[in-house]
Amino acid sequence: xxxxxxxxxxxxxxxxxxxxxxxxxxxxxxxxxxxxxxxxxxxxxxxxxxxxxxxxxxxxxxxxxxxxxxxxxxxxxxxxxxxxxxxxxxxxxxxxxxxxxxxxxxxxxxxxxxxxxxxxxxxxxxxxxxxxxxxxxxxxxxxxxxxxxxxxxxxxxxxxxxxxxxxxxxxxxxxxxxxxxxxxxxxxxxxxxxxxxxxxxxxxxxxxxxxxxxxxxxxxxxxxxxxxxxxxxxxxxxxxxxxxxxxxxxxxxxxxxxxxxxxxxxxxxxxxxxxxxxxxxxxxxxxxxxxxxxxxxxxxxxxxxxxxxxxxxxxxxxxxxxxxxxxxxxxxxxxxxxxxxxxxxxxxxxxxxxxxxxxxxxxxxxxxxxxxx
Numbered sequence: 361x362x363x364x365x366x367x368x369x370x371x372x373x374x375x376x377x378x379x380x381x382x383x384x385x386x387x388x389x390x391x392x393x394x395x396x397x398x399x400x401x402x403x404x405x406x407x408x409x410x411x412x413x414x415x416x417x418x419x420x421x422x423x424x425x426x427x428x429x430x431x432x433x434x435x436x437x438x439x440x441x442x443x444x445x446x447x448x449x450x451x452x453x454x455x456x457x458x459x460x461x462x463x464x465x466x467x468x469x470x471x472x473x474x475x476x477x478x479x480x481x482x483x484x485x486x487x488x489x490x491x492x493x494x495x496x497x498x499x500x501x502x503x504x505x506x507x508x509x510x511x512x513x514x515x516x517x518x519x520x521x522x523x524x525x526x527x528x529x530x531x532x533x534x535x536x537x538x539x540x541x542x543x544x545x546x547x548x549x550x551x552x553x554x555x556x557x558x559x560x561x562x563x564x565x566x567x568x569x570x571x572x573x574x575x576x577x578x579x580x581x582x583x584x585x586x587x588x589x590x591x592x593x594x595x596x597x598x599x600x601x602x603x604x605x606x607x608x609x610x611x612x613x614x615x616x617x618x619x620x621x622x623x624x625x626x627x628x629x630x631x632x633x634x635x636x637x638x639x640x641x642x643x644x645x646x647x648x649x650x651x652x653x654x655x656x657x658x659x660x661x662x663x664x665x666x667x668x669x670x671x672x673x674x675x676x677x678x679x680x681x682x683x684x685x686x687x688x689x690x691x692x693x694x695x696x697x698x699x700x701x702x703x704x705x706x707x708x709x710x711x712x713x714x715x716x717x718x719x720x721x722x723x724x725x726x727x728x729x730x731x732x733x
Contacts, residue, residue, distance in 0.1 A: 435579035442583050446590035457547055475632040488514035489624045497608065504608055515539045525602045639665035642730050656681075663730075666690045678704035 489512055496507025503524070510519030517537040525531055530550040537543055640663055647658025654675070661670030668688040676682055679702055686696040 432579065435583075439579065439583045439586055443586040443590055446587050457545070460543070475635045477632075484625075486625060487623050489622070490514065491620060491622075493619075499608065502606070502608060504605060506605065523605060526605070527602055529602075531602075641665070644730065661730075676704075678706065680704055 492511040494507070494509035498505045498507075503526075505524035506522060508519070508521040510517065512518075515538065518535075520532060520534040522530060522532040528551070532548045532550070533545050534548070535543060535545040643662040645658070645660035649656045649658075656675035657673060659670070659672040661668065663669075666689065669686075671683060671685040673681060673683040681701040683699045683701065684696055685699070686694060688694055
């Protein structure tokens with residue numbers, strides 16, 4: 361009996377315990393329901409407050425976005441201006457002319473025989489060369505505008521020439537030649553002023569709607585990238601020389617100045633004189649005898665190779681006959697011997713009309729030139 365009572369008591373305790381657990385679960389369910397309602401109410405309050413705050417921020421953000429858009433547009437203008445400046449600098453870069461072409465040989469073709477070495481030295485110039493000249497052409501109708509000026513003093517030569525190019529630039533070449541330095545030229549271009557046109561934005565367009573705009577870092581990157589691309593294109597673009605100016609369609613005016621006579625001797629030729637095919641050989645003679653005028657003179661000469669012999673004579677007014685005999689043998693030079701025949705006579709004047717009052721006419725013929733066989 362004691363065991364059975366004890367079992368009954370344990371069953372009652374277990375039932376009571378189950379009832380207590382059910383009561384606790386009901387209480388917990390009620391508490392959770394109340395907590396959910398409180399949370400929903402707090403959420404609604406938070407959402408309404410958040411919406412109010414967002415409305416206030418939208419008004420402030422609209423003005424901020426408008427300022428931000430203006431700043432981005434200013435940076436984009438800076439990008440375009442940098443690209444235009446880079447292109448302008450690339451266009452005005454100094455032109456590097458190609459190396460000059462080799463000059464054609466000025467010496468004549470080599471003869472099939474060997475020329476003898478000259479046995480004399482070339483004469484030195486009397487004074488160093490010195491000159492100065494200048495000319496230009498400017499025609500508004502055809503657009504031609506070019507000129508040239510040069511001055512030389514001894515071995516120092518300086519000058520320049522210019523031409524107006526069709527693209528509006530003025531090309532000027534300044535050159536110097538000092539001794540053996542060669543032709544040293546420097547090319548310059550003078551570009552005209554170019555005006556930039558700016559387009560104003562209509563007043564009706566305003567940045568009211570918020571848009572996504574690039575940040576300042578992206579704008580700076582665009583600036584650097586545009587400058588690098590423009591510099592690369594300017595460096596790798598091949599040079600296209602401007603077309604030559606059209607030839608003038610009018611006759612050049614006659615110069616109003618006289619060219620100065622050169623004050624220097626001809627330069628020494630840089631080549632040897634060709635040897636004649638055969639040695640020179642000739643013989644000539646001529647004379648004049650006029651009893652009316654009293655003229656009596658003549659000349660004869662013969663040459664065979666480097667040996668030349670000849671003579672000339674003339675009847676002098678005093679009655680004597682002057683005869684000059686000369687020879688030229690190789691490098692001996694002109695060797696002359698003068699002889700006189702007769703005695704000088706000075707007749708006395710016999711009064712008015714005895715002596716003729718006229719002068720002998722000058723001979724109207726020219727001395728014949730020697731002909732080489």
